[in-house]
Amino acid sequence: MQNLYRLVSLVAACFVIVLSLGEAHAEVRIKDIATFEGVRENHLIGYGLVVGLSGTGDKLTASPFTRESIEGMLERLGVANLDGTVIKTKNTAAVMVTAKLPPFARRGSDIDVTVSSLGDAKSLRGGTLLVTPLSGADGEVYAVAQGAIVTSGFLAEGNASSVQEGVPTIARIENGAIVEREIDFQLDQLDSLRIALRSPDFTTAARVKDAVGTVLGPGAVRVLDPGTIEVRFSGKGPVPEMVAELENVTVLPDNVARVVVDEKTGTIVMGANVRIGQVAISQGGLTVRVNENYRVSQPGPSSIGGSTVVVPLEPVTIGGTTVVVPETEIDIDESERRFTILQGDVSLQELVDGLNAIGVGARQTISILQAIKAVGALHADLEII
Template sequence: MRAFMRTFWRAALIGTIAFAPQVSSAEVRIKDIANFEGVRENHLIGYGLVVGLLGTGDKLNSSPFTRESIRGMLERLGVANLEGSDLKTKNTAAVMVTAKLPPFARRGSPIDITVSSLGDATSLRGGTLLITPLTGADGAIYAVAQGAVATSGYRVEGNAATVVEGVPTIAKIENGAIVEKEIDFNLFQLDSIRIALRDPDFTTADRMRDAINARLGPKAAEVLDSGTVEVWVDGKANVADTIMAVENLTLTPDSVARVVVDEKSGTIVMGADVRIAQVAISQGGLTVRVQENYQVSQPGPVSYGGGTAIVTGAPIQIGGSTVVVPETEIDIEERDGSFTILRGDVSLQELVNGLNAIGVGARQTIAILQAIKAAGALHADLEII
């Protein structure tokens, strides 16, 4: 059977099945699989107003926060006596502004922002964001945003039809915010650098330690846990130089055998280390198709919807109505199941070939993988998304 399955070495499953690359032969840089402590982005958020819209802003009756924001803004700008006034503008929209503060961003540096509608505005196209403070998780203001928004989508509305392309209620402003406060972090205060693996694994952490020690000297790095490696910095060494030397070192990361299944699209991704114990697979069954057809029964032309007529002195009951008569067709198709035996310690390629041998598609493969996992024969993590 093993020789038979190898004849299908280049066959592909019906559907979409992706093969993960051979992890054992991939050399990657440390900077591509790990993050350095302190060298990261910080999220910012703010609330503001977009003005200048062509009648596509919030409806103030259904968006009271927009109405109160407009009133408060105008009062701060010196426009008084607005209490009790009936605002009916359609050119303003309340928005949430988000941004990412890059690591080591200095005061005065520009950053990109994203503007998203908060109310019932239909489009932000052509609007201008008014000055909006952006705060961090600690509540402090780190940047201030303002500028003309640029949307990639549009909305065209008529009396009987509406055309929407993309999402016109989300916009971006390139370099739309200016950093006003820096993150208080100094590399030169560090005695050591901690490297956090994005996919924690003890084997990968051990290989990273060996690569660093080979470059910086023995006992320069140690493994703290499956996701953290600590690198000690010499008192006279430059921390930035140490990071630059470490982040470009290459190693071979290890990974857990995993099968990822996307049931919505029928996509299956299998890792190279997936193994299957000896198991017999059968595919086949009963298919029942039920089709409903509807026929219209039309009465003759002398029908008048029912009643009694007198013809030559004798009463005759005449009449009729149009009715729908359902007709059901049932088709039953039965296929004999066929068995394919996968022997012990089957590799990924042999698994695919074995499934091809019994002619299953991607969605049948998903059910088979779930059954193999339930039987305890799939030596890998089965993740369904």
């Protein structure tokens, strides 16, 4: 057992293992692992202008699209005779406005929007978004946005320095857009509905089929592929009420054993189904330490042919020269190399138990995992991000 814990400490040191051992096999609701076909958000986008900035808007010489947008807006508002007029405003910025249209959003309801600078504006703080139509992927206008924007960052500049916190060129408007067009989708007219798993898996799909079959009957459900389960209602009741009942049905999801490694931060996340076969590991290394010391020799100031060493001030000598005499110390430390055998079928429970023992660092742990995977003893997908 000592050998086992020693190796477990090597594999588990500096791990960040995100799991709950007591709930590793807990059932979850269908709504938490899947979506229902047609019940989804739709992305909207639009181009607009933000005005009222305190000199932090686009430079019109560097952003010609902002100048043309200002001229077009003023002409539509009745401000004519702008030919040849040089506009030098610094209080306007061209922006892209994005939003998500919720499922079953009705005409007149409000949605949030995000405003992002398109030109070289320094900050959108304190600005107001003018009327901006928001279109979907089909080119139709589904909402119109307008209102005062709120930024989470700020920028303060002076002649010699500047201070910036967050990103002042991105802002939000809570309830900043009004839905003008509804998506034509009638849920209560459907006689069948598809359940789409967020993580396609044959085992999970079969378990969802069995769980839903206990509510609607076995003949009303079938698996189309690892990520899709089709449900037929057959007039058993209103479709929205049936969907509300189905999304709260609990199932036991399954997934592929996987180890995810983030080399940038040294974070390692392991799934509950990870297993390690029998393997022998040797962990150790050679450490060489080199220290440089400087000896200072101070002869008399009137010495002839003597040497004076002063650090860091430049010395003054009479009849002598300035020299640096280094002394090098080399220390070699070779740690003891041992082979430790890890018995087969080690579970994640045993790895977590080894977290109490601190072994090698995170970088060395990642190398150990890669070596175990290379010899075929890690029975899981190793994903390095």
